[in-house]
Amino acid sequence: MITIPETDLVVHPLCLGTNVFGWSADEAESHQVLDAYAAHGGNFLDTADVYSQWKPGNQGGESETIIGKWLTKRDRSKIVVATKVSMLNTRPGLSAKNILAACDDSLRRLQTDYIDVYYSHRDETETPMEETLGAYAELIAAGKVRYIAASQHTGARLQQALDISAANGLPSYIGLQDQYNLIYREPFESEQQPVLANNNLSAIPFYGLARGFLSGKYRPGVKVESVRAEGVAEFYNDKNWAVLDRVREIAQDHSVPVGAISLAWIRSNPQVSTPIASARTVEQLEEIVQIVELSDAELASLNSLSA
Numbered sequence: 518m519i520t521i522p523e524t525d526l527v528v529h530p531l532c533l534g535t536n537v538f539g540w541s542a543d544e545a546e547s548h549q550v551l552d553a554y555a556a557h558g559g560n561f562l563d564t565a566d567v568y569s570q571w572k573p574g575n576q577g578g579e580s581e582t583i584i585g586k587w588l589t590k591r592d593r594s595k596i597v598v599a600t601k602v603s604m605l606n607t608r609p610g611l612s613a614k615n616i617l618a619a620c621d622d623s624l625r626r627l628q629t630d631y632i633d634v635y636y637s638h639r640d641e642t643e644t645p646m647e648e649t650l651g652a653y654a655e656l657i658a659a660g661k662v663r664y665i666a667a668s669q670h671t672g673a674r675l676q677q678a679l680d681i682s683a684a685n686g687l688p689s690y691i692g693l694q695d696q697y698n699l700i701y702r703e704p705f706e707s708e709q710q711p712v713l714a715n716n717n718l719s720a721i722p723f724y725g726l727a728r729g730f731l732s733g734k735y736r737p738g739v740k741v742e743s744v745r746a747e748g749v750a751e752f753y754n755d756k757n758w759a760v761l762d763r764v765r766e767i768a769q770d771h772s773v774p775v776g777a778i779s780l781a782w783i784r785s786n787p788q789v790s791t792p793i794a795s796a797r798t799v800e801q802l803e804e805i806v807q808i809v810e811l812s813d814a815e816l817a818s819l820n821s822l823s824a
Contacts, residue, residue, distance in 0.1 A: 518558075521790045522719045523691045524664050526633060528561035528597050530784060530808050532721055534795035535562055539579025540569035542797045547583045553799045555591070557806045563694075563721075563793050565601035565638055566608060566623050577605045578626050585628035593629055599721075600627070601638035601668060611637055611644045613652035620656055635662040636694060640670045646678050650687040657688050666721070668694040671704075672712040679716055690718070692790065697722035699731060699760050699782055699823045700752050710788045725780050725792035727752060732804065733765060733775025760822045767815050774804035781809040782819050 518527050533554050538547040551562075568580035581600060588596060600623050603611050608619040624630060635656065637649065656662040667675050667690045675693055682689035693713060697705040697720060705720065713720055726732045730752045734741055737758055741749075761775075768778045776794065783792040796802035811819075 519790060521692065521721075522717055523689075526597050526664070528791060529557075529559045530791050531559060531780065531806055532561040532563050532599075532791045532793040533559055533802075534723065534793040535564045535580045535584060536568045537795050537797045538564070538568065538583045539575060540572045544583050544586070546798065547580075548587050549799050550796050550802050551584070551587050553802045554796075554806065559806065560595055561597045561599070561791065563599045563723075565604065565636075566619055566626075567601070567604040567606075567638070570605060577607065578622070581623055581626035585626050589628055597633045598627060598629065599634035599636060599666070600632055601636040603638040603641065611641055611649040611652075613644075613648050613655075616649065616652040617655065620661055624661060631661055631663060633663050634666050634691070635664070636666045636668045637670070637690075638668050640667070640674050646681045647685060647687070650678065650682055650685070653688045664688075664691045666690050666692045666694060670695075670709075672708040672710075675709065676712050676716075679712075692719050692721055694721050694723055694793070696724045697783060697786075697789070697792075698725055698727045699764070699779060699819060700727040700757055702823060710786075713788045719790040720786075720788055721790050721793060722783060723793045725783050725794045726776055726805070727779075730757070731761065731764060731776065731779035732801075733761075733768070735761070756822070760819065763818055763822055767811065767819075771809055773807050773809055776805045777807040777809050778811070780805060781811050782816065784808075785811060785816050 520527050564580045564584055567577050569575055570577035602616055602619040608615055653665045665688050678690055728749050730749045764775055764778045768775045780792050783789055794805045
């Protein structure tokens with residue numbers, strides 16, 4: 518278990534992404550994945566009010582609702598729940614009014630009276646940061662939110678938010694969530710990571726498996742049946758296939774699934790607390806929940822191929 522910097526949150530080295538809940542995984546399948554994750558000692562769930570609005574017939578909030586039903590069967594104090602605000606069609610943006618209303622909506626769906634980490638899901642410039650952070654101050658004072666964090670913010674905007682918090686005595690973001698993996702290393706390493714390091718903060722990156730490309734199921738010329746397959750096609754090039762081949766070799770050496778190695782590489786970054794990865798089935802969960810430590814030589818080879 519690890520402690521997220523600037524918090525007292527002690528979490529599993531894999532944060533379970535739940536964007537597939539209510540989308541490609543129904544409630545029963547989602548609960549099976551959650552049970553399997555908990556059986557491995559997993560305790561850190563990442564969701565958002567917008568999950569999974571994109572599925573025809575959905576309104577958003579489906580993932581939170583599924584998690585909420587599961588939480589009623591668990592000791593809430595032992596589960597760390599992160600959710601997000603600003604991207605749901607009916608609750609857009611980071612205005613104080615929207616944040617306060619959206620938080621109450623999320624709490625109802627999650628069937629809990631507090632959120633451990635509440636993210637600004639996506640940066641927006643229409644609302645002054647002082648207003649956004651002031652709304653979070655209200656939620657923290659009311660006991661509805663424990664910590665706040667930023668998602669999809671540039672390094673400069675994250676630093677601006679931290680400076681505003683410090684200057685005005687407002688709550689401060691405790692970390693950053695953005696895309697980071699062996700295929701997609703920038704702009705995190707050059708732009709966002711230095712800001713995190715300078716402020717003793719960490720990243721909790723999403724797309725740890727590059728939408729499944731780094732899970733091992735993709736190979737040149739092989740058609741994969743997945744709701745994400747079309748989006749993964751952009752990664753098809755010689756460089757990325759070479760990275761994946763090396764990940765497979767290392768996985769074989771460690772006798773673990775390919776996804777476990779892809780996530781181990783992310784954890785090797787000193788500015789990362791824990792990567793986020795999702796699983797639609799228990800079988801997929803078993804492929805990503807194993808924790809591996811890579812050797813310096815293995816890391817060097819992956820760094821070289823993915824640079």
